[in-house]
Amino acid sequence: MRKGIQMSKGVCAPLGFIAGGHTCGIKPSGEPDLAVLLATEGPATVAGVFTRNRFAAPSVRYNRAIVGRGQARAIVTNSGIANAATGQPGFDNTMELARLTGERFQIPPDQVLVCSTGIIGVQLPMEKLATGVAAISVGREGGRAAAGAIMTTDAGPKLGQHTLAVGGGQVTIGAMCKGAGMIHPNMATMLAYMTTDAAIGRDVLQQLTTEIAEETFNAVSIDGDSSTNDSLLVLSSGASGIELAPGHPDWPKFRSAFRDLAWEMAESIVAGGEGVNQVFVVQVNGASSQEQARLIARTITTSMLVKTAVRGADPNFGRILCAAGYSGAEFDPERMDLHLGEVQTMRKGLPIDFDPEQASAVLARPRSTITLDLHSGVFGARAVGCDLSAEYVAFNSEYTT
Numbered sequence: 001m002r003k004g005i006q007m008s009k010g011v012c013a014p015l016g017f018i019a020g021g022h023t024c025g026i027k028p029s030g031e032p033d034l035a036v037l038l039a040t041e042g043p044a045t046v047a048g049v050f051t052r053n054r055f056a057a058p059s060v061r062y063n064r065a066i067v068g069r070g071q072a073r074a075i076v077t078n079s080g081i082a083n084a085a086t087g088q089p090g091f092d093n094t095m096e097l098a099r100l101t102g103e104r105f106q107i108p109p110d111q112v113l114v115c116s117t118g119i120i121g122v123q124l125p126m127e128k129l130a131t132g133v134a135a136i137s138v139g140r141e142g143g144r145a146a147a148g149a150i151m152t153t154d155a156g157p158k159l160g161q162h163t164l165a166v167g168g169g170q171v172t173i174g175a176m177c178k179g180a181g182m183i184h185p186n187m188a189t190m191l192a193y194m195t196t197d198a199a200i201g202r203d204v205l206q207q208l209t210t211e212i213a214e215e216t217f218n219a220v221s222i223d224g225d226s227s228t229n230d231s232l233l234v235l236s237s238g239a240s241g242i243e244l245a246p247g248h249p250d251w252p253k254f255r256s257a258f259r260d261l262a263w264e265m266a267e268s269i270v271a272g273g274e275g276v277n278q279v280f281v282v283q284v285n286g287a288s289s290q291e292q293a294r295l296i297a298r299t300i301t302t303s304m305l306v307k308t309a310v311r312g313a314d315p316n317f318g319r320i321l322c323a324a325g326y327s328g329a330e331f332d333p334e335r336m337d338l339h340l341g342e343v344q345t346m347r348k349g350l351p352i353d354f355d356p357e358q359a360s361a362v363l364a365r366p367r368s369t370i371t372l373d374l375h376s377g378v379f380g381a382r383a384v385g386c387d388l389s390a391e392y393v394a395f396n397s398e399y400t401t
Contacts, residue, residue: 010143010159013174014197016237020142021149024132026080032149043071047209051230057084058091070202083116147176166250179269199238216262293381299327301385311387315359335375
């Protein structure tokens with residue numbers, strides 16, 4: 001399996017996709033703010049998972065209908081303005097952006113997915129977007145430009161790809177995403193697009209997307225806020241000619257590669273978040289169910305006391321125990337083991353002697369791991385969180401969302 005982040009073509013790596021980015025003038029910085037991803041082999045099979053925020057943006061409501069029909073030709077994304085809390089004019093603008101994109105690329109507008117990200121409560125500047133859609137260039141080398149154009153406060157573009165041998169040939173999975181703040185399970189200020197040239201049926205692709213979202217994108221948290229525009233969209237072009245579904249001997253390999261790429265994207269969102277200096281992974285093992293393991297892992301990543309302990313490299317494992325205890329999960333505290341990286345701090349629910357300086361050095365790493373073993377079953381889960389820094393507080397006291 002070949003992987004790539006730095007030199008990746010992202011969503012353009014699989015056969016049957018082209019993309020590009022452009023500057024419309026939405027962002028005061030003058031940075032790119034319009035991206036288009038286009039399926040070149042006709043309608044692609046589409047699946048999606050969206051925010052559960054009751055203030056879901058018009059684009060989310062619009063896209064749900066397209067995903068429900070199972071086919072799409074393009075995704076157009078603007079960054080800088082979220083087009084959320086904008087009423088009927090906001091919905092009309094979403095439909096107009098789809099129409100403009102469809103007209104530009106000669107595809108049905110009801111097969112154009114629309115995504116927006118940025119400041120809430122502001123209407124889209126449709127004249128600027130119309131000019132941008134007319135001028136944007138797309139191609140097989142446009143994946144990085146598209147990834148850059150969907151960013152808001154991200155530190156840099158996030159894209160990747162995996163290629164694997166299956167069924168006597170090869171298939172490729174590509175991805176790009178954005179997200180830097182308001183990141184929390186159930187998807188938050190996160191846009192993620194994944195593409196593949198494997199031929200996958202609509203129902204299978206939707207089930208895969210839902211499952212992988214739960215295992216990856218819904219397992220990351222920066223600040224505990226859930227946004228209005230979050231979307232994970234997956235397109236299958238079928239251009240490789242290789243059909244995949246559960247029961248195919250290579251399906252487990254494909255699913256694993258799909259999950260691994262989604263996890264890379266999800267973790268990159270946290271690592272590139274606003275004011276993030278340290279990322280920590282919480283791994284829970286030996287739970288009675290996967291749901292219980294997820295509940296504990298995600299609760300720990302959102303604990304303010306754990307986040308500040310990581311920031312200060314303070315091996316105060318009592319904060320971790322406290323978060324696990326109030327998570328609502330069922331487990332026996334007297335069975336639990338706890339490790340900070342390679343340093344064990346608890347065995348069977350009791351503290352043991354350990355070197356606090358060594359444990360502090362673990363938490364001071366750019367990426368550390370906290371492992372809890374509940375010894376109550378065979379299920380596990382992981383979640384990703386980050387430190388709480390003064391930079392994050394300063395940035396969000398000045399930045400309008």
